[in-house]
Amino acid sequence: MNYYFHIPFCASKCGYCAFYSIPEADRFLIDSYLDQLERTLHSCGTAETVYIGGGTPTYLSAVQLKRLFAIIRSGIDITPETEISCEANPESITPEKCGILRENITRISMGVQSFDAAVRKNIGRHCSGKVLEDAITLIRSAGFPHWNMDLIFALPGQSDESFFAGAEMAVEYGVDHISCYALTAEENAALKLPEDDEHAAEMMPEICDFMNARGFRRYEISNFARPGCECRHNCNVWKGGRLAGFGPAACGFDGTDRWSNGTLDEWLTGRTPMQDAIPHMARLQEIFAVNLRTADGWTPDMWAEVPNADSWARRLEIIREIAANFPAEWFDISAEHIALTGNGMMFWNSVAGEIFDHGA
Template sequence: MHLYLHIPFCKQACHYCDFHFSTHLKSKADLVTAICQEIELQKDYLPARTLETIYFGGGTPSLLTESELGQIFEAIHRIYQVESDVEITLEANPDDITREKIAELKPFINRLSIGIQSFHEPYLRFMNRAHNAVESEQCVKLAQDSGFENLTIDLIYGMSERLLGIHKSSQDSDEQLWQRDLEMAVALNTPHISAYNLTIEPQTALGNWLKKGKIKPVEEELSARQFEQMISYLNTNGYEQYEISNFARNGHYARHNSSYWKRRPYLGVGPSAHSFNGASRQYNIANNALYIKSIQEENLPFESEILTAFDQVNDYLLTSLRTIWGCDLGVIKEISGIDLLEIQKPYLAAFFENEWIHMSDNVLFLTPKGKLFADRIASDLFLV
């Protein structure tokens, strides 16, 4: 079983982020107590009581104090058994990573996910990140020097000083700036790198600026070039692209995230957290005050959705095709009774002809060319 905990607090709002969070920290203690209560209230959501992975996401979980982490883990251990080799990940911002903070975290977690996003100062300022370029580099070294070997960092590509209206900081091209980020990530010797294309969501500062014409849309051609540039460079330097946005050295896959891609059941606690038990999904309310109030009244504040066989197949298509494990047609047949090769014959024929996919042992895989069209391929194959 897998447990996700959403910690919905940040020091400041990043201009690209549309996740649920609050910059008002006064309710943090009450919310931690509510999360502990929800762990108790949700104890029967999944039949298994042994945790393989625990993931603190957000928001900014590194804002949790040592005592707050202790409170949460006390609740976890009261309800669940924890495997001896459990993966426990906590997301952190570089400006939170100090020697003292690491000492607080080490008794609780064994994997640190650092939201660097860029090593380029103008991009960090544009995104309204709370850290600077020097901290981007120093925080990784500090974590490693303190004994954290299992690290992952987040990067964002598809950015352009020209498109974002940033004053040109150098004569370097967009690709050269991205190359410098990649080289720094590799030089830091992090075993895992997650890299995401910049997406401008409507309910964000970037979305508002785009609407007002202050910035230009992200160019698909630029993103595609930087995506291929990233794959080539990271592969050359020993990283395996085991999911479209995730690269690992020496098998350092993210076990928690891999469970999502493999349709494993998981429980999500905290405001806006999602849960999946194989047959349904549920979504906690994305409102801190209402979440706390409801939990205090011993009510679970969620909406649920019963997944049809087609829903389950479509979810599986969307996630599995992005991974090195591919989309097992036998799983689709087991879920729905449908032979996808027959039902989606015209689409699949075109994808094979375009060399976007290939098949081995009844499993569909994206080709390097096909990875550029992953979402389109999945949606074309959806059952409706």
């Protein structure tokens, strides 16, 4: 089982953010969150992966962070093989919090976004160069087994040179995973972006070449990793693995239906999660499409592990029908493999749309 914990608290609201997050929560609200987590998380099974995201998990005080891990460790069975990821922001990590994370997780994910202070300011990330540098020094010296940095490209006011200089710094700092995102225009985000950013699409081949030359493979549309350093949690979820989600706005998947928790108030009062019950075929199409975001795509063995999967022959039939509507070079299809090529991944939205329609 894969577990996700959503920590919905942040110091402030970034201009581009469309995640469920609450700025400036006080200590009492966070304690109530931890109380509710303690009430709901118990006697769960063995965790293959745990992902603690947000929000900003490091917005919690050191005492609260320690308590969070104590609750997680007493509620679920963590083994030496469990991958435990946690997001951290440079503004709120301290030596004490870094030590707590190092004792409890196997993978840290740092939201840098840009090494250019002016660009960070433009998107509402109020983190000085000194604070960022200190946070990186702290994480480097802690020696986490795995370390991701989030970088955003094609931002307003950001030159391509600035992005690549930042990516070079990330590599030099020793990260083994880089998530590269181009922001999309989100309805409820304060920072308004162009609806159709062609420049972001144009940059991706260059980003792939840059990463490949430094030993990072693009294993998903937005994610690059050194071999063996891919985020197992995300890989499992993309393949339709079972997911238990805790905290407001967290989602889960029981093999048949997805469900999502409500707002913080609703979650604190124990409101029943919202069920996303859709027909079986639509669910299969959704899982099939989502994992086509990955470079590896599907093999017959992988597809056979999807809960209640239909036959591999049927999958080949569907993808061949869909591929007929698009350029052949977008697809890598054989009896043993279904994937999108690097070219095709750029048009994943169009291909996924056809897959969803095929199941409707």
